[in-house]
Amino acid sequence: MSAASSTRNEVPVQTGRPGGPEILRQQETQEYAERREAVRALLMRPLLTPTTAEAREALRLVRRHSAYLREWFAREAGWPLRVERDYARLWKRPSDTGDPTRGWAGRRRGRNGALTFTDRGPSPSNSA
DSSP states (O other): OOHHHHHHTSOOOOOSSOOHHHHHHHHHHHHHHHHHHHHHHHHHOSEEOSSSHHHHHHHHHHHHTHHHHHHHHHHHTOOOEEEOSSOEEEOOOOOOTTOTTSSOTTOOGGGHHHHHHHTTOOOTTTOO
């Protein structure tokens, strides 16, 4: 057996650097964080232009993950996303307000605001 063939089957020496599975996990973690940041940026600013350093970074992330983001927004919210070189535009559309699965049955929409303020329990000034 030659020296070259005997070294092929040897176990590689560990150098302290992460191996293949560890690198893959780190890449997936970073990709998830970048996508989350891009989604947040678009939700906060549906028209994203490179006006500030923060906006330029967000636009870079939106461009990098544009295929995923288009599919995600279309599936989750029904909103189209357009990504160009100079901007990204998320077209937020209101949901169907007549959908019977929204809200509580038998409640009118205008009364929900009052419900928020009245159902907080006793206030410290009224508890004595």
